Amino acid sequence: MIADAGLTIAVPRGALFKETLDRLDALGVDTREVRANDRKLVFPDVGIVTMRPSDVPTYVEHGAADIGITGKDVLLEQAHRRVYELLDLGFGYCRMVVAARAGDDPLGEPLRRSGIVRIATKYPRIATDYFTGTGRQAEIVEVKGSVEIAPLIGLTDAIVDLTATGTTLTENNLVEVEQIAEATARLIANPVSHKLKAREIDQVVARMRTPAA
Amino acid sequence: MIHPLPPGTRDVLPDEARELRQLGGRLRAVFERDGYGEIQTPALEYEDVLRLGDDRAAGAAFRLFDDQGRVLVLRADGTIPAARLVANRFADAPLPLRLFYFAHAYRAVERGAAQSREFLQAGLELMGSDAPEGDAEIVAVVLEALSSAGLRRHRIGLGDASIYPLLLAQSGVPEAERATLLAHLQRRDLPALQADVDRLGLSAATRDMLLAPATLRGGPEVLERATGPLAVAVENLRRIHELVSERNGAEADRMIFDLGLAREMSYYTGTVFEVYDPAVGYALGGGGRYDDLCGKFGRPLPACGLALDVQRVHMAQLEEERLG
Numbered sequence: 001m002i003a004d005a006g007l008t009i010a011v012p013r014g015a016l017f018k019e020t021l022d023r024l025d026a027l028g029v030d031t032r033e034v035r036a037n038d039r040k041l042v043f044p045d046v047g048i049v050t051m052r053p054s055d056v057p058t059y060v061e062h063g064a065a066d067i068g069i070t071g072k073d074v075l076l077e078q079a080h081r082r083v084y085e086l087l088d089l090g091f092g093y094c095r096m097v098v099a100a101r102a103g104d105d106p107l108g109e110p111l112r113r114s115g116i117v118r119i120a121t122k123y124p125r126i127a128t129d130y131f132t133g134t135g136r137q138a139e140i141v142e143v144k145g146s147v148e149i150a151p152l153i154g155l156t157d158a159i160v161d162l163t164a165t166g167t168t169l170t171e172n173n174l175v176e177v178e179q180i181a182e183a184t185a186r187l188i189a190n191p192v193s194h195k196l197k198a199r200e201i202d203q204v205v206a207r208m209r210t211p212a213a
Numbered sequence: 214m215i216h217p218l219p220p221g222t223r224d225v226l227p228d229e230a231r232e233l234r235q236l237g238g239r240l241r242a243v244f245e246r247d248g249y250g251e252i253q254t255p256a257l258e259y260e261d262v263l264r265l266g267d268d269r270a271a272g273a274a275f276r277l278f279d280d281q282g283r284v285l286v287l288r289a290d291g292t293i294p295a296a297r298l299v300a301n302r303f304a305d306a307p308l309p310l311r312l313f314y315f316a317h318a319y320r321a322v323e324r325g326a327a328q329s330r331e332f333l334q335a336g337l338e339l340m341g342s343d344a345p346e347g348d349a350e351i352v353a354v355v356l357e358a359l360s361s362a363g364l365r366r367h368r369i370g371l372g373d374a375s376i377y378p379l380l381l382a383q384s385g386v387p388e389a390e391r392a393t394l395l396a397h398l399q400r401r402d403l404p405a406l407q408a409d410v411d412r413l414g415l416s417a418a419t420r421d422m423l424l425a426p427a428t429l430r431g432g433p434e435v436l437e438r439a440t441g442p443l444a445v446a447v448e449n450l451r452r453i454h455e456l457v458s459e460r461n462g463a464e465a466d467r468m469i470f471d472l473g474l475a476r477e478m479s480y481y482t483g484t485v486f487e488v489y490d491p492a493v494g495y496a497l498g499g500g501g502r503y504d505d506l507c508g509k510f511g512r513p514l515p516a517c518g519l520a521l522d523v524q525r526v527h528m529a530q531l532e533e534e535r536l537g
Contacts, residue, residue: 061494063495080323085400085402085403085404085405186404191401192491192493192495192496193494194401195430195469195489196469196491198430198431199431202428
């Protein structure tokens with residue numbers, strides 16, 4: 001369905017990994033070797049390459065993979081990537097939110113007193129667009145991991161981050177203040193592959209649209 | 214000590230330069246055989262002049278001031294300068310005008326996206342020739358030039374910039390929503406397109422008609438699958454396919470039709486083209502019909518053209534040689 005159709009699919013490791021492989025199983029792709037290997041990244045026999053979710057649009061844009069699966073959050077953050085978004089796969093639901101320490105007015109207070117709010121995030125483009133779009137000045141501080149600690153130790157006033165259940169926020173005494181966007185897993189395609197391998201890609205789309213079929 | 218280059222620019226060393234020159238020579242030979250004459254225009258133009266052709270001056274990104282304080286830009290495409298040149302220099306020349314150029318163009322790049330700020334274009338412009346004959350000539354010449362350059366798997370995709378705006382107008386989609394839907398189609402964000410079309414509460418048939426162009430692509434059989442108002446809109450594409458088939462049946466098999474194809478430039482009014490090769494993840498070039506552009510410079514002419522990115526064609530050529 002993938003390799004025998006001459007396609008390569010970029011599969012995200014991490015939170016979307018298992019459900020992605022389940023969907024590929026439903027297409028008749030043998031994912032046992034992929035599941036059994038934590039370190040091997042390329043599986044040419046079944047047309048699968050595995051990578052971080054944020055790298056999927058890069059490989060697909062350059063045509064190193066014809067299609068790929070990644071989160072809408074990644075696509076929003078990398079809006080400049082020229083990839084086609086073919087299907088909302090529905091799984092991996094989570095939300096991009098603004099969160100701050102529990103308190104009366106975590107964003108209003110700094111805005112009133114210094115005219116600017118400081119935001120730590122792994123998603124600088126989404127955060128910048130959101131605060132610009134809502135007419136507030138924000139200083140965006142990009143961090144690479146564990147963004148929750150930033151407001152706790154005074155780096156920033158609040159964070160912009162992805163949350164699925166809210167548990168991590170709660171455990172760090174943070175509360176959701178505003179919701180920016182909802183995100184689910186998406187099937188994306190390289191624009192040239194989308195035309196030159198139209199029939200093969202359409203078959204994958206049709207089968208993924210109705211996973212039970 | 215390493216002296217940096219601006220991102221998106223590069224040096225070309227003798228081996229590559231020799232190959233690029235040979236590639237250029239093969240393309241040029243086909244262009245000249247088919248009656249196209251070479252033009253050269255300055256890399257620097259007045260910004261306000263280029264803006265006559267497109268409000269973004271085709272995406273010009275680099276500006277400087279001359280000694281009079283006028284704003285100069287590095288050209289971002291070859292088509293607007295060609296339209297300007299025709300109005301200036303060929304005001305009453307007999308038609309059609311067949312022109313080509315090999316010229317660098319300059320655009321902004323995204324960091325880390327492997328895009329070029331400076332790229333060499335091989336462009337064809339055919340002015341004073343209507344659809345579909347003019348479109349078919351451009352398609353045929355470009356396909357023959359690429360075959361002559363040693364490509365074997367290249368394809369040309371054809372769409373029509375007028376199709377989707379027409380469908381939107383006929384479907385009774387409110388004016389305010391049309392730009393959003395068109396933007397979704399251009400980005401091929403199909404979940405967003407579907408969600409926004411669903412929200413309009415249209416009949417099932419209208420809804421399907423607005424979603425169909427996003428996935429209708431393939432060989433000439435795609436044109437048969439177009440129904441309703443779409444069938445009328447694709448008539449021009451059907452005629453182009455017939456004309457190219459009459460001229461060169463083997464090359465006509467390289468044509469694919471993509472009813473959702475859209476190009477970035479605002480000046481396209483009809484057929485749009487994109488050139489592909491499976492060896493390269495990006496389009497090798499593109500173009501289209503721009504019937505209103507020349508008039509903005511004072512000589513109204515139906516016209517179309519296509520520009521190839523020479524370095525990308527070279528990448529495809531190298532891959533063909535590697536495959537043997």
